[in-house]
Every structure is written in C-alpha cells, then in structure tokens.
Amino acid sequence: MKERGSCQKWASICLSGYINNYLIAKSNTLNNLFSSNMEENFSLNLDSFLRLNDSAYQEINKLFRDFIPYKVEVNRPFVRYEEWDIFSQLAMMKLKFPEYHFYFTKKKVVLPGNYFDFTTLVSTANNYALLSENYTELLSMIIDSEVRKVAMDTTLSIKEQQELSLNQKYTLAKTFSRNNDINEFLMTQVLFSYLNLGFEENFQEKLNEAESIFINRKYLQFASDRFELLKKIGKGNDSPNFNFIDLDNKKKFLSEFEGHHVFINVWSLGCHSSVKEFPYLRQIQEQFRDEKFIFLNINNGDDTKNLSEYINTNLGGINGSAGGWNSEFNKLYFVKYIPRYILIDKEGKIVDPFAPRPSSTQLLPLLKSLVKEK
Numbered sequence: 001m002k003e004r005g006s007c008q009k010w011a012s013i014c015l016s017g018y019i020n021n022y023l024i025a026k027s028n029t030l031n032n033l034f035s036s037n038m039e040e041n042f043s044l045n046l047d048s049f050l051r052l053n054d055s056a057y058q059e060i061n062k063l064f065r066d067f068i069p070y071k072v073e074v075n076r077p078f079v080r081y082e083e084w085d086i087f088s089q090l091a092m093m094k095l096k097f098p099e100y101h102f103y104f105t106k107k108k109v110v111l112p113g114n115y116f117d118f119t120t121l122v123s124t125a126n127n128y129a130l131l132s133e134n135y136t137e138l139l140s141m142i143i144d145s146e147v148r149k150v151a152m153d154t155t156l157s158i159k160e161q162q163e164l165s166l167n168q169k170y171t172l173a174k175t176f177s178r179n180n181d182i183n184e185f186l187m188t189q190v191l192f193s194y195l196n197l198g199f200e201e202n203f204q205e206k207l208n209e210a211e212s213i214f215i216n217r218k219y220l221q222f223a224s225d226r227f228e229l230l231k232k233i234g235k236g237n238d239s240p241n242f243n244f245i246d247l248d249n250k251k252k253f254l255s256e257f258e259g260h261h262v263f264i265n266v267w268s269l270g271c272h273s274s275v276k277e278f279p280y281l282r283q284i285q286e287q288f289r290d291e292k293f294i295f296l297n298i299n300n301g302d303d304t305k306n307l308s309e310y311i312n313t314n315l316g317g318i319n320g321s322a323g324g325w326n327s328e329f330n331k332l333y334f335v336k337y338i339p340r341y342i343l344i345d346k347e348g349k350i351v352d353p354f355a356p357r358p359s360s361t362q363l364l365p366l367l368k369s370l371v372k373e374k
Contacts, residue, residue, distance in 0.1 A: 019078060022067035029059050041093075042100035046109045049097055057090050077128050084129035088138040095141055127181050139186060143169055143176065158273075158357065162197055166190060170206055174213070184214045191223040195230055196336035198354025203227060230334055233353045239344045240332040244298060244320040247308050252320060259346050260294045261370050263355070265317075266340040268301045269310070274339040278314050280358035284367065285316045291371050292346060298322050298329065300338055345370055 033056045034041050044052065064086065068079060098109050129135045147168045156164065173186035187210050194203040207227075210220055233240065239262075241255045254262070265281060267274035285295050295317030299307065301324065311319045322329035329335070333342060333353065341355040343366065351370065356363040 018067050022063060025063050025067065026060055029063060030056065033059070038100065039104045042097060043104045046097070046101075046111075049101075050094070053090050053094055057086065060086050080128040081131050084135045085132040088129075088132060088134035092134065092138050092141060095138075095145075127179070130181065130185055136185070136189075139176075139182070140189065143172055143186065146172055157360065159360070163199060163202065166193055166197070166199065166202065169193075180214065181218060184210070184217065185219050188219040188223050191220075192226060192336075195223070195226055196334065200227075200230075230353075233333055233350055235350055235352060237350050239342075239348050239350050242322060242329040242332055244296075244322040244329065246318065246320040247311065252318075254296075254344075255348075257294045257296075258348060260292045261346050261351075261367075262294045262296055262344040263367070264342040264344070265295065265297045265358075266300055266335055266338050266342070267297060268299060268338055269307060270301060271338050275314075277339055277358045282314075282316055284358050284364065287364070288367060288371070293367070293371075294318060296320075300325060300327075300330070300335070343367075343370075 033052060041049070041052075064082065068082075094111065098111060101107065101109050147165055170187060170190045173183060173190055175183070176186055177183055187206075191203055191207055191210070194200075194206065203223075204227075207220065207223060211217070214220060231237075239254065241253060243251050243253050246252050265274075265277075267277075269275065281295070288295075297311070297315050297317055297319045299311075299319065299321045301307070301321070333340075339357065341357060341363075342353055343351040343355040345351050352366070356366065
C-alpha cells in the first residue's frame, strides 16, 4: 500500500496534467469564439455580443468540469481560483462593451441594469480569487464605477479631484465585502494610488487607519514597503541618474544637464491628459527661455521615432524615450500614472517628485523660486 504522502504527490502530478490540458483547451476555445481584432468583437450589436459572451462562459465552464477532477483533494485551491478567473475575464468584457462599442461604432448602448449581481460576487468571493489578475481588476472596475456615480465638483483642480476620488475609493473599500481579506487588499491598492499620485500625507493617515482595522494583515505591509522605497526620491534627495534615447537615436543621461534646473514631463500620445497640457507647457518654456532650465519630455509610449514630426510641432525642449512602461527610469522614479512631472534643481536635487502640471497655477511660482535662488 502506498503511503499517504506518495498518494498526494501522485495526485498532484496527475492534476498538473489535467490543468495543462484544460488551459490549452480554454485558450483554444476563446480564440475560436472571439476575434483577435478588438473592433470585430466590440462592433457587434449588444444582443449578439451578450450571446457570444454567455456562450463562451458556458463552454469554458463545461471544459472546466470535463478536465478538472473535483474529487481530487489537492485541486481545491485551483478550482476556487479558476471559477472566479473565468467569471471575471468575461464579466470585464461585458463592462467594457458600451465604451468600446461607442469608440468603434459611435453608437451608444446600455447594458441591462441588473446584468451583474455584484453583491453576490463580492460576498461569496474567496481568498484564492485574489490571486487572479482578472478578478482584482474587475473589483477595481466596480469600485471605479461606483465612485463615478458621485457628483464630482468640476470647480476643483485636477489634483483636488484626484484626492476626492481616492478618498471616496478608500471609504468604499473599507466595507466593500464581507470578506476582510478582500477589503484589506482593495484598501492597499488605494494606498498604492495615494503614493503613485504624490499624496503622502493622505497615505500616512489612511495607512494608520487601515492598520487599526486589520489585526491579521496580509497586504498592508506591501504599502508600507512601497512608501519606504518612495522616500529615495523624496524632496531634497539626489535625483537618480538615468538614460534615454533622443530623437536622433543618441543615448543621453540626466547627469549631462548638471548646472541646469530640469523639468521632466512624462507623457504618451495615447494619454489625453498628457496632450492637453502641451499648450501650457509651451507657454512656460517661452517664459524660461533665457534661464538655466531644461525641459525634458520623456515619451512613455513604445515608439518615439515615428512621432518626431508631431513632437517638433507640439513640444519644445529636449525629447526622447526611456524605454516605455518597463523602463529603468519608470522604476527609479515610481512612474505608475501619466502625465507625471518631476522637478530637479541645478545641483541634481529633487525639488518635487510629483510636481504640479503645467496648467496648474502652482507651477509657475515654483519655477520662478528656483531662478531666484543663487
């Protein structure tokens, strides 16, 4: 008779084979049902798209039941994870449909009001589901949609709107689910956002509150660790050196601008908010033309070369790319959102790692204060 340990090991090996076969079949099913061309999928009329989406959900669930043996004890974590991953992947497609359908067809559609029972989704979810990127993205989408329902005061500045939105998301995350792990996870994600957008005071206040709520913490420490790393680019610290490729395909380094104040604009053509700031940026560049200022525009897109004509027309200063979202520059300066602005003084010290936007009334006085310093 086999020992219990060897039986479990054999069951794990068998399950691995089941799972691999299932994942291959799942991928093939999705590829057969949905086009690789997003426009084809989201240009369907609403009824056709919902039928397609529901059909995919049913077929994948049938594959799941056929391939994965429920009686095998060791498969329970995967089963609990995959059930929510399947649901979340297709639920997100439904939620995105109205926006993408309008983008491709210019026709507005509205999903049935009760199409998702989110209360059931959140209350019955399990800890294994939090391992699924699809599931956590779906939760974030739900929270974002709830926050958007709250009337936003358009007289507020962009920074004030961001702060209000994050505060609302944090409050919602506290009681979002009956599952404390889910609430802690979501609150941690909001804490990350506070840091990524430069709201350090809010972060510290909310972190202290969160730590008083959760005794057995699983996620909050990650936010604390992120905060400690972020201090490396805090005000007054030496700016980390980095390289970028300019429009002539030459490698340049931040250190080459020593003796100049440097205003870094991190942007992308696909980011509407980035592009809206260009006219304001040009105005500021004109005002500091004779000063020791470098305006460095780092494109966070994948291809700077083909944008040369656009950049020369719309942006002054020095332009280049640091390598896209996975670049060393983004890691050094914790660039998670764009547009992002970073101000460095002539001695290479960080003045503000989350500087005001060019359209903000706060930026011009800040730049002038640097020029007055001797």
